[in-house]
Amino acid sequence: MELDETLFYLIAIPIAVLALIIVFTTHIVRAAIWLLFTLIGTAFLYFLLDAAFVAASQLMIYVGGILVLLIFAIMLTNQNPLNRLPISKLDRGFSILFVLFLGLGISVALYNSPVISGNGQNKTNTDSSSKKSEDQDEKNSSLSNDQISEIGTSFFDLNSKIPSQPMPGFPEGFKVNRKLPPRTNQGYLLPFELISIHLLVILIGAAYLARAKYNKNTENVSPSDTME
């Protein structure tokens, strides 16, 4: 067994097992903690896949941000952590059935797709592009600084390195609409700006929703009133 395969199984098997434990545990804090380890393991897989910046972002935002928030919310809302909320047997059966069908469907789709049935990249690519992929592999193999600056500059529409050939795995006739004016500098400025505005809206919205309501109106409304 090669080192990378060992490492993959060393990370992947705990992730899979922990994901299953998250599903079947009824202890909500423990579910959050197992989610923490799942996320850290996924970040390790990103390191294995040469995406160091994304891995560090995952550690920073998911682990240091979202999960802390999640546990905060659990502590604020759960007076009794052992308070189990069981679902009905019908729901249980339905959920298992749905997930089985979903898994089966995706597996069949994956099995028939050109990307996976060709057992990796080399066989799916045509001869002309396989040479290019080897070049890309060489570029991948050395963790270069350019990769990070490429991500950064492409967010500001400054990148000209985006490959223009169609992606492997897509059908032959699939083409981008070429009637648009040709652009030399393509990037992700629009999603970047959209996300910034989106985050601002979320910031205001979340602060508005979660603020403690001390005004009289909400105090007078008892739970029995709202139930009707």
Added chain:
Amino acid sequence: MLLSTLNLNHFLLLSLWLLLCGFLCIFRKRNAIGMLIGVELILNAANLNLIACSYFIPSFRLEGQIFTLLVIVLAAGEAATALAIILAFYQSHGTVDVDQGTELKG
């Protein structure tokens, strides 16, 4: 690091497993925060898928990482909003059981 023996299938299968676990988690929990944990699992599966494709498919190298970054940022926003809604729900109902939120039923 150059992966020699692994290919895309390994990562896609792990991602599929995480996706199914996430769905099952959403279905099986009545606690709103538990459902949110399921959503995080699903997003994580999608991210893993994107990163694996960005490594194994050369022309997808940059896009995969950028989409993942966008997904992570949006997931942070989603978690913040969802938790704010859950807190507001808890303030008005005194519980996080989603079965209690039935006022808007037609």
Added chain:
Amino acid sequence: MIKFLADFPAPYGDIVYYLLFAIILLSFIAFSVMFFIWLERKLSARMQDRLGPTRTGGKFGWLQSLADTIKLLTKEDTKPALADGVLFYLAPYVSFAASFAAFLVLPLGSKMVGYSLPIAAFFMLSILSSEVFGVILAGYASAGKWSLFGGIREAAQVVSYEIPRGICLLLPVLIAGSFDLTEITSAQSGPFWNWFIFYNPFTFIGFIVFFICITASCKRAPFDLAEAESELVAGFHTEYSGLRWSFFFMAEYASMFAMSALASILFLGGWHCGLIGGDEVTAFGSIGYLLNLICLVGKSWFLIAVMMWMRWSLPRIRIDQVMMICFKYLLPISCFLLIGDALWLLLFPTNWQIYWQYAIAFTMIFVKLSTILRLFTSSNTTQPGKLPGAWQNLETPLMYQKLHHNVKQQLASPLTQPSQSASD
């Protein structure tokens, strides 16, 4: 040794090799933690006019930490009856593993790095930010009110201080044009005015803001809200004893060391001694590597000593004050510094850059030397209404004068209600 490892089958030789280095690093951290504990005891004792440990191991109590370790190892390992077993036992290891993992990418000298990652600076911040989980878990799993308070305070504090810390990290990264710690350091080689702290006024203030932020994220006083002894007993580690408690302690000191090393790499020239013209390795050969190591470790130890100095001279602040410092002051300041730094890089003429560095570096040296000189020449008594020591001719700040006045009034008439400003 290397020859012996070559006989192993392909991947396992590497694994054994890396494990060996991990063990060396771990023991280095453990021994420096023991040294820091001894140092903290001696420093705090001196600042409070005591002697500190004197008996164990000769004149200065060198072996006090070792004796403490033996005592901790033999303590009973207890768990509260209501505690959540799995999480209670897991918490110290989560905390320690996170702070130890930061050393993976921390270069201790040129080419002395575990794994040379191109985003090492960002990785260190992100992995150290997951250390907070051990604290939250400990606070939750201990099933006690004080522990839970400590855990929640820690969560709020660390998540908030991550933001200005991350923005201040960007200042040297902008100048060096890389997240790689080795490249950031090599951009600061040469004499000390090449260090990024003297690069422009924004990095100079940026270092101070960064230092405050790392003090807060290592939960050191005056930001030690999570383990406030006088209000929360010991906060999140109230219920821990023996080895598990010492793991929390090790995690705290290890993250202090990692953060101080990061600060000295980012702003204080890293492993360059700042006295010779070029790189140490090219100047002295293989002795240069040792010099690098000594420089970096010395700088980080100096920053840790400053942290201890702050701990024993400043009172603990309240949690609302902690939040206010972060969001009302440090966050706007750091955003302003980032914009200013970027504008400086764009607009400041490169010909004048070196003169600016000379000016600020020598001014700082002059200020420091004159302060030390005043400290030694000042009189031993303090005038009423004046500051002591090096600041002997300066007036006491107005805030404290008012405070003194109110206290005096209260003492004069004990029956009146305490006024608002006195309780502030």
